[in-house]
Amino acid sequence: QITLKESGPTLVKPTQTLTLTCTFSGFSLSTSGVGVGWIRQPPGKALEWLALIYWNDDKRYSPSLKSRLTITKDTSKNQVVLTMTNMDPVDTATYYCAHLYSSSWYYWGQGTLVTVSS
Amino acid sequence: NFMLTQPHSVSESPGKTVTISCTRSSGSIASNYVQWYQQRPGSSPTTVIYEDNQRPSGVPDRFSGSIDSSSNSASLTISGLKTEDEADYYCQSYDSSNQVFGGGTKLTVL
Numbered sequence: 001q002i003t004l005k006e007s008g009p010t011l012v013k014p015t016q017t018l019t020l021t022c023t024f025s026g027f028s029l030s031t032s033g034v035g036v037g038w039i040r041q042p043p044g045k046a047l048e049w050l051a052l053i054y055w056n057d058d059k060r061y062s063p064s065l066k067s068r069l070t071i072t073k074d075t076s077k078n079q080v081v082l083t084m085t086n087m088d089p090v091d092t093a094t095y096y097c098a099h100l101y102s103s104s105w106y107y108w109g110q111g112t113l114v115t116v117s118s
Numbered sequence: 119n120f121m122l123t124q125p126h127s128v129s130e131s132p133g134k135t136v137t138i139s140c141t142r143s144s145g146s147i148a149s150n151y152v153q154w155y156q157q158r159p160g161s162s163p164t165t166v167i168y169e170d171n172q173r174p175s176g177v178p179d180r181f182s183g184s185i186d187s188s189s190n191s192a193s194l195t196i197s198g199l200k201t202e203d204e205a206d207y208y209c210q211s212y213d214s215s216n217q218v219f220g221g222g223t224k225l226t227v228l
Contacts, residue, residue, distance in 0.1 A: 037217065039219070046208065046219060046220070046221045046222045047155075047157075047163065047208055047210075047219040047222070048219065049216070049217040049218065049219060052217060060215055060216065060217070062216070063119055063215075063216065096162060096163075102151075102168075102169070103150065103151040103153060103168065103169060103211075103212060104151075104153045104165055104168040104169070105153070105155070105163070105165070105210065105217075106165050106168070106174070108162040108163055108164070109162065110162055111162055
């Protein structure tokens with residue numbers, strides 16, 4: 001059974017750096033073809049892909065946010081970490097981590113709401 | 119980069135059939151698989167169609183997906199609508215560098 005769970009602060013101040021951790025089970029991020037990524041959803045708005053890391057440490061970022069994002073993995077801990085710098089109120093959203101296999105984001109975490117406010 | 123454009127909302131009556139479109143702005147819709155996700159209020163998205171037209175186990179066969187190269191679009195069709203199908207639906211595809219989600223379609227079953 002594959003599960004993913006996001007953790008991190010629920011409130012950050014403008015200009016601060018957000019660090020989110022995705023802890024997963026039921027699969028290994030060292031298995032060929034597997035990826036884990038982050039997708040966010042502002043309240044009442046659409047899903048937006050942020051970043052993706054593959055089993056071979058290949059990384060992909062949303063072009064519009066690339067300068068602010070870093071994604072890393074710790075295979076031994078079954079964790080993926082996303083950092084986003086220079087947070088702004090427009091970054092207020094539910095942040096999901098999800099498992100990518102082949103082309104589909106098949107398994108999703110429950111999401112964590114991050115509010116950016118002073 | 120490309121975009122995926124969906125209608126903002128659709129509505130239909132129970133028992134009817136509805137189709138939600140997803141148009142790719144550049145590049146061929148057939149060049150990369152399209153997925154469809156259902157999201158009910160307060161819940162995470164779940165996959166209802168993957169690889170253009172494949173249904174995960176547990177998704178009823180009332181859900182089907184297709185692509186149309188002539189219009190460069192993908193479609194999600196839900197037949198025999200039930201009130202439980204009321205949700206937001208997102209298409210998703212990718213290229214060599216990016217993952218892209220459509221803007222979502224709110225399906226109302228009334």
